[in-house]
Amino acid sequence: MELLLQGQVAVVTGGAQGLGLAIAERFVDEGARVVLGDVNAETATAAAEQLVARGGADCARAVRCDVTSEDDVQALADAAVSAYGRLDVWVNNAGVLRDATMRNLSSDDFLAVLLTHVHGSWLGTRAAGAVMREQGSGAIVNMSSISGKVGNIGQTNYSAAKAGIVGLTKASAKELARSGVRVNAVQPGLIRTPMTEGMREDIWRKRLEEIPMERFGEPAEVASVVTFLASKMSSYMTGTVLEVTGGRHM
């Protein structure tokens, strides 16, 4: 049986840990070669070594990349093409939280979140889109959040950013569709990763109560949906947003 991403080349930003690493693991399991772009070079290098142990020699590399830097994102795309000769999948996943209610949220922390998520995803989409347009094929997957659909207290920055990613997904999907490039997004709910493990216990419990499936999600359950959107399984889907939430905020 052919693997879903056999012979394909993928970039995952924020791929050093959490959802990004789970996505990279699934991609490697499905036959892809993966470039991890992460601002944390040390963790990303260790993650790439872990992927090579899992998928075989030369199936993964790490590149230090801060997605808020135009030059870094371009260099990440260039590194993938020069290492592996093509670019089939790009996942804009890197993200940060700077949670605070508006009374306590500074403009700097508002902008830091917008720059990482929205501008970072835009830079990635533009760089990947340029290569994929020439190639005549490709799939871009953007990491939104259910917070971008419903809005969360203490997340005016993050909710705005994750809603912005939906607009970016749809507009870029329209621009790239005729070139054979698809752009889709996922909106995870509460998934257990280093990002959410730092959440206050009372907030964690309150969010858990809102989930019809009565449990949080595992990174692999987001990775499988991203893999679906990255693969030919979703060949007639573009500009869509898939919720991975256990039914929360449906």
Ligand SMILES: NC(=O)c1ccc[n+]([C@@H]2O[C@H](COP(=O)([O-])OP(=O)(O)OC[C@H]3O[C@@H](n4cnc5c(N)ncnc54)[C@H](O)[C@@H]3O)[C@@H](O)[C@H]2O)c1
């Ligand atoms: N965990 C959840 O419940 C959840 C839910 C919805 C959406 N998300 C989104 O999924 C994505 C991954 O989240 P996670 O839970 O794995 O978080 P995480 O904090 O575990 O991992 C995020 C990764 O992004 C990297 N990163 C941060 N800023 C960067 C930058 N400027 N450039 C490059 N890399 C950078 C970090 O070094 C880290 O490796 C984020 O976009 C997050 O908003 C997570």
